[in-house]
Amino acid sequence: MKRYQRIRALIIAIFLLGVALQGCARTAGPQEYRKDIFALNTWVNIRIYAGKEGPDILDKAIKRIEEIENRMSVTIQDSDVSRINSNAGKQPVKVHDDTFEVIKKALEYAEISNGAFDITIYPIVKLWGITSEHPRVPTEAEIQDKLRFVDYRNVVLNEAEKTVYLKEPGMGIDLGAIAKGYAADEVARILKEEGVVHALINMGGNVVAMGGKPNGQPWRIGVQDPRAEGARRHIAIIEVMDGSVVSSGDYERYIVDIYKKTGKRYHHIFDPSTGYPANSGLMATTVVAPNSIDADALSTTVFIMGVERGLELVDKLEGIDALAITFDKKIYTSKGLKGKLIVTDKEYELQP
Amino acid sequence: MKIGDLVVYLFAAALVAVGLMGMYAMGTQGGDKSVVVELDGKEVYSCRIYKGMAPVEFRVDAGNGKYNVVSVTYEEVKIKEANCPDQVCVKSGPIRHAGQAIVCLPHRVVVKITAGHEETPDVDDIAS
Structure with a gap:
């Protein structure tokens, strides 16, 4: 009898301890997965809530970012953008659908802002070289000389052929002010396709929020x-x-x-x-x-x-x-x- | 009740007490912030920030002689020194709250403060 009491007391104690520790356990359900990489000349973070397929989804998103970078970077030699620039004043260049879409959108913003937003700013960007190894303040004459090439109206799009043509030799485009936004949207699209509901994407400061936090906030x-x-x-x-x-x-x-x-x-x-x-x-x-x-x-x-x-x-x-x-x-x-x-x-x- | 019973009950009570204390300790630990340092997306260093901690200073080796010196105290985290060309990370000044970060783009080094799991950061992300 006494022995049973002792055993019962022990069992109760262990049970209580078990209950107490249970409080510490995390609830099951979608888990948080994060990925931080350097791409598109910046720091990229993706945070998603998903099942065990989370890491695969993240890899897919990263691949898409790299693809966009390879097509739209002005520093990658064979990117769409580099090819457009090196053929300025020569011939139209066939580009990927995504590059075409981004340039088209950029020209829309040039239109509604009366040219305040202008991707043909590249000759000026290059002249100053702010992000390069050797930035410098150019002379007024140098600036005026390059400013002649800045005019979004000289970008010719051919919707059917998906070609882009810069009319004047010396012109150039830079998608730096719009490509990160496009890449962030593309990541969001991929996450949604993969069934992710809650996510937070940060593409060098371009944040995309999806579905609020898992707790509904x-x-x-x-x-x-x-x-x-x-x-x-x-x-x-x-x-x-x-x-x-x-x-x-x-x-x-x-x-x-x-x-x-x-x-x-x-x-x-x-x-x-x-x-x-x-x-x-x-x-x-x-x-x-x-x-x-x-x-x-x-x-x-x-x-x-x-x-x-x-x-x-x-x-x-x-x-x-x-x-x-x-x-x-x-x-x-x-x-x-x-x-x-x-x-x-x-x-x-x-x-x- | 015999002495033996008393011993068993005391033992049981002690067991629960120890369990609760353990939980409490884990809880407070979870509430603390941490500093995490990443090199090219991979975690290379992390340390907990807690009241009464001794100031910590360490050097992050980013390869090819590139380095950043990180200083961590309970109050703030900063990059004290670095040999990167733009010195943006050094000029950044300190960060103090969970969710904040210092980024050295040329060295691909990120120093960030993460929240303990009982704690909600002020912001989830920053549009910079």
């Missing part, structure tokens, strides 16, 4: 601190269930004029009307849109156009919102973003 996307340099550090938060958030700014890649000791900052986003880094009074812009290709192109566009013209353009576009941060740390928002932005850094002042 929206994804919380930080707006980059424009003076955090290489650190990903935020000053505000935007909540998104489905959609893309992209920032552009003078902080991403720039040089400081140390030769003339002016300390002036020359960044990588050029104004096609001047040939100089855009100088519209903004440090940064962030655009929220259903598709990343739109958010990517528009973040650059708004940055070049400035607060008034930029936000006016965004207000005209259905389902798209933006914010712009001026040098005096004031945040201006488009109409649709009013009351939705959570500012977390007290140095920044949200304008009504």
